[in-house]
Amino acid sequence: MRALVFDPESGLRVAEVPTPQPGPGEVLIRVEACGICGSDRQLVRGEGAPFGTSYPVVLGHEIAGRVEALGEGASGLAVGDPVVVHPFLPCGECAACARGEEHLCPRQGVIGFTRPGGDAEYVAVPAQNAIRRPEGLDAAEAAILVDAYATPYRAMVSAGAAEEEAVLVIGTGGLGLAAVQIAKALGVPQVAVLSRREDAGALALVSGADEFVTLAGDGRDAARRLRRMAKGGVGVVLDTSGFAEGIRFALEVLRPGGKVVTVAMPVDVIGVSMAKLARKGAALVGSFGSRREDVEALLAMAAEGRVQPDVVVGRRVSLEEAPDALQNPWFGRDVVVFDAP
Known part of the structure; x- marks a missing residue:
């Protein structure tokens, strides 16, 4: 599959990489849209990365798509469901997680940094991070709700x-x-x-x-x-x-x-x-990050028209255009859009 890959040694490029397979408790998502975030740009500029980031990395943590396959034991979703992905992966064991402040977990992973992200045709994520989105909500607009909102x-x-x-x-x-x-x-x-x-x-x-x-x-x-x-x-x-x-x-x-x-x-x-x-x-x-329930609340707000993510989406670009968009930001929030088959 095609993916946007970054490595400090070889830079930013669109490359062919193996299509991921969902592991136990995971789902495979066919990506429809993925936002380009300021933290992606910071990473490419060498201004720091989340703890545990490993290279080369497939970028992209503002993900919207549809469930393509379920891994063993994954539940709560079905093939074809439209979803967005909450990108944070708290450890569930530290003091912050015990206090219900999992968004402040010092050991949390982040999809698109510590594991492959959504600037790709497919991405595998824990099923608990995939949140069903309303059918009528545009994928590019839904994608930026998970972080920019x-x-x-x-x-x-x-x-x-x-x-x-x-x-x-x-x-x-x-x-x-x-x-x-x-x-x-x-x-x-x-x-x-x-x-x-x-x-x-x-x-x-x-x-x-x-x-x-x-x-x-x-x-x-x-x-x-x-x-x-x-x-x-x-x-x-x-x-x-x-x-x-x-x-x-x-x-x-x-x-x-x-x-x-x-x-x-x-x-x-x-x-x-x-x-x-x-x-x-x-x-x-x-303040850092967000909780799953924050994304759920925003999806409801967007479906009701109480927030208008179409105002914030700056450009819709193809995956091949993503390297230029990432290094030359537009006013607003750029989103990589994948053509539906």
Whole structure:
């Protein structure tokens, strides 16, 4: 079968590899679509990989397809079922897993890094990671729900965003636009977006934002606008970009006792005032990954039209076009689409 393979020695290429066979408790999926994620690009740029990544690796962890075959003992699914794949593989034995925080498992594997992923015609995954998707939900749109949407969803649920009057999202890439939709779907009355891109305002507003600001010109005016909108300060800031100016701006518009939650993974961010953080009694926390139930909730939201992943899908490319798309990202989220037979 054809697959997108990466190795630090030989680089990124589409190659012929053996078609996987489902082992005990696994299912074989014929891939219909697979999202290209920022973490894929980080891996290719040499900026780090999840613990346990082995090379050469078939990339791709935002997977949608149909069940092709069942391994011994696999249950709950049938051949032909449309599914998406939750990409995280917690160990089930550590303290984090025992606390019900399996998304924070320090020993977890990740499909597309520690085992072959979905940028291929077929992928074998544990049956428990395959989640049935609604028949009418487009495969490319469903694929990005498992990470581009599930990551900000987990962050906002953990931060209690649904209880806040106002939320600020930093960034207008795939994660940021998804976060805006999720915040509105959770019932947040006022959602603002901060971007370094002045041309991103239209997409932010289409995604449901009530206010859009940039740091161009006088940032103090933008901060005043958001404090006015939020009646004193936003309760939760979700950072999807990881740039220091954004975090500093967040502390200016955060209400006392508010939270800044980041899902971004830059190498380093400096210049944040710890004194301001302390005086506001604010929390600066990280959020990573998601849980299976997060993906299930998002599939239901998408089926009901409460989130619109079609806005976030940037380009639909073939597998042969994937290396160029991965190294030359589009505005939004690129998705590799496989032709159905």
